[in-house]
Amino acid sequence: MGLGDLLFKEKEDKYLKQIEDLQNYLKIKDDEISYLTAQLEEVTKEKDARISSKQLEIFEKNFKHNIEVAKKYRSILDSYNLDTEKKSYKYRVDLKHFYSEKKFEEVIKFLNENNKFFVDELNEEIFDNMSKEVKNANKAKQRLIDFKNGQMEWSITTLINKGEELSKLYSKSRKLMTIFSDLYLEYLDDIVNFDFMALKSQGFDISEIEEFIAKRDNYYKERRR
Incomplete structure (x- = not known):
């Protein structure tokens, strides 16, 4: 792995961690809102005399605050076309990518035949x-052992998490591909929500789309896990 790959990996890991933190925080706020909603419904239904108007006012203020915070963080995630629900797809790795070197040709042939x-x-x-x-x-076996222990090339890590390159x-x-490039879309995982029908305005016919x-x-059907 070259210096450029290391720097890219470090930067991507940082952003992925920030995204995960946002998603986790949003989940906490959603849970708080659900709890407060249930409590508010209970209070409204029973009209408990033990709860003063001031306490109810504070309760409602906290409730509204949590809703606004949740909206804020959801809008941040939405602006990056990220799911507010935590969904993580892992992709299966083809043997031709895992054993891509010429020296593994016989290994690939044997495995495919089986x-x-x-x-x-x-x-x-x-x-x-x-x-x-x-x-x-033996080298192929050792690579599999290393893989199961979490040791693999960065390209394989990317393939597992992002899928194949669109190219x-x-x-x-x-x-x-020019359209994808202009939109900074690089991997199969990047086009989950891509509106292919919008390509009609770019001159593509329906059969192509x-x-x-x-x-x-x-x-997705063959390789998503």
């Missing part, structure tokens, strides 16, 4: 039963 196409389908026993004639089987899936449409959508949805 209907193994993703890393999560592998275990150490598979390599123990692999023919000794398959080159670099790989939509390489045949330079016009679409439906094909774009199908490619995205099929990728």
Whole structure:
């Protein structure tokens, strides 16, 4: 991993932590609002004489304050096209990416012939039963062990969390890739809420748009966990 990758990773981790903090804080506020709503309904229903008008005024003030704070943080998350509900998708890693080097060609061939196409389908026993004639089987096994222990290349970490690069899936449409680039969309996870139908105004016909959508949805269906 080069210096640029390290700096990028550090910066991205920082932003992801800030986003997570915002989401957690919003969740706390939503829970507080739910609790206060229930309490307010109970007080209103029973009209408990033990609660003074001043106490009720403070209660309502806190209630309104929490709503305003929640709106503020929700608007911040929405401005970045982030879900206010915490949803984290992890993507399956294709073996062709995990063992991308030429030295693993025989390993890939053996695994594919045994209907193994993703890393999560592998275990150490598979390599123990692999023919000794398959080159670099031990290195492939060690890479899997390292992966399970959380040691992997940054590109694999990105693939797990963000999915494939859009340029790989939509390489045949330079016009679409230009639009994605202008919108700073780089990975499959970036286009979850992308409005493909808006592409009609850019000269795309409906058959092209439906094909774009199908490619995205099929990728999600096969690789989201």
